[in-house]
Amino acid sequence: MAAKNRYNKKADASIQRLQSSGREMRAIMIRLIDIHKEYDNGTKALKGINLRIEDGEFVFLVGPSGSGKSTIVKLLTAEITASKGRVIVNGYNLNNIRRWQIPHMRRTLGVIFQDFRLIEKKTVQGNLEFAMRTVGASGREMRKRIPYVLDLVGLEDKADAYPNEMSGGEQQRVAIARALVNNPRMIIADEPTGNLDPRRSLEIMTLLERINAMGTTMLVVTHERDLVNRFSKRVVAIKDGELIRDGQGGYYRA
């Protein structure tokens, strides 16, 4: 993957430039500069968001329903583009990214959703192979990588199960395994526990924390206050499309 390496080099260079006078020497994974987003129907979902997330961080993005959290996620995955402002993800400047570069940018991200988005007619193994084949992995790579990630999410004995034979918590673990399988630098989870009961939610969040501890940057979107307050992490709060609070070890307050 010569192209990817080249872009990562370029990315590293731009990250160097972006880093402010040596406060911290960690690479910047996400940079949002004065982001505005107005949908075609006139809804102003984001009104001047500034955000900076560094390599290795665990960040909760919180806010009430309709505050613009999913809009931020869609901007970061290049599903939509900003009306105004700059979006930089993993060194890719999404304002002027070429169409053919978008897949390569997405391969540096793992994305997890509330509704799991698994392929129902494929087994767990099949779902993970599907994700790996998408980026051109060989059979040998799949045989090496898949048992490893299944073990990591605690599903080592579920490779041959179908999604509808599993609990919601297990299905979300499969989705986490799929997000991890292509070895991304960062995971973005949009309300990953929205469909789960509190105990499963805590298990999933603990798993994400463990994955973060192994080096993967983590951005977790949620509006579950109790859950956020159980972890002492950086909390970024938005409301009505505006950033209202951003603090380390923070609590999610109304």
Place this chain on the structure above:
Amino acid sequence: MRRFNLGYFIKEGFSSIFSHGLMSFAAVCMIVACLIIMGSFSLLAVNVDGMLSQLEEENEFLAYIDESFTPDQVRTLMEKIKQIDNVDPNGVTFITREQAKQDYLKGHETDGLYVNMPDEVLRDRFSIHVIDLEKFTETVEAVCALPGVANHRAENKVAEGFVTVRNAVTALAYVLIAILAAVSLFIISNTTRLAAFSRREEIAIMKMCGATDGFVRWPFIVEGLLLGLMGAAVAFFLQWGVYAAVGKALADSGATALFTLMEFSMIWKRVLAIFLLSGAAIGALGSGFAIRKFLQV
């Protein structure tokens, strides 16, 4: 992409065909119907054209020369005729009246000497070969307008009728091919659109995992290609049967003296090649168009 996974694309294309079998079946049937109608008209056009070129071989008329002309004048007249548009410069032959008389008498041995001899036999004449049958009448008129050409004899009304038929058949064939190609493209597009719609979640997941447009598109193009090729193969054998049946019907009705079909064995390679190419092109293009919309994720 690290590897171009041909096996995967073909496998996905095949399984997609069977996952919505009815629509695929309908698409293949449409392609078969289109190719057969297209093929039948093309074969008709080819056959009429073949007959026409046979007629064109014999495409000659006679121009009689004024008796008062000297050999020098005849030579200049011949040059003038050769320069007329649509006259084959190598197909102008001067025939002396003696030669003509010999030729005539050969065919009339049983007649009384000179009794039925027409006047023209006693004139020198040119035999003139015309290149394009379509402009036969104009050419004859142009030759007759030259001073020194006294009269002419032409028997080519049949051939001219044929030209009209050939032109009509060819035009109709083109129009039909265009319409049917458009219809087939539309059908294939819809099949692909249906296939893509039923797999839109998989496509969205692929895109989310960083699939390139090409990776998403290939299985669908392979599917369209396979449908097109299947249609072409079926259409070829049906066309063969139709052609043989028409040939047999013509022979049975005794029309072969007027109208004989070319042997299918002489043209089957061309028919098969054209069918396969058209089928593949229609299939790949149709699905290629249809899938574009689903890539906007």
